[in-house]
Amino acid sequence: MRGMGSLTSRLEPTETVLVVEDEHDIATFLRAYFRASGTDVVHVDPTSPAEVAEAVAAHDPTCVLLDLNLRGITGLDVYRELRGRGVPTPVIIVTADPNPRTHRTALAEGVAAIVHKPFSARELYALVAAHTHRR
Incomplete structure (x- = not known):
């Protein structure tokens, strides 16, 4: 995760980002970064796709940041659960998984974007803002 830098595209202060992440350090970093901009953050370390849907x-949330490889479940399973329930919220996958086949599958199924770890927090924020404003 690289520097915080200044932000060009802003989220509205009333917006909420749901961070679905099993790595506590990454979740804490994202919470601090987005909250510094006035954006609310909810963190979930799920044991099932249904837990994320709940x-x-x-x-x-106005956007979901979803880790691809969670403990015991996959981000794709979570994404499919959300879409199966009719949830239209933009989902951005954040992953260290280098497998291009998995990325193609996720994009073909409709995820908004895929961001690779380590990521630039500034670029991730701008990506979330861009997809949130399209909602």
Whole structure:
């Protein structure tokens, strides 16, 4: 994760980003970065895709940042659960997985974008802002 830098595209202060991540350090970093801009952040370390769907229903996030490789489940399983429930929220996958086949599958199924770890927090923020404003 690289520097925080200045931001060109801004999220509205009332917006919420749901971070679905099993690595505590990454979740903490993202929470601090987005909250510094006034954006609310909800973190979920899920044990099932349904748990993420319930968090989306409870918090109505404007965007979901979804780790691809979670403990015991995959981000694609989570994404499919959300879409199966009719959740239209943009989903950006954040991953260290270098497998291009997995990335093609995720994009073909409709994820908004894929960001590779390590990532630039500034670029991730701008990407979230861009997809949130299209909503």
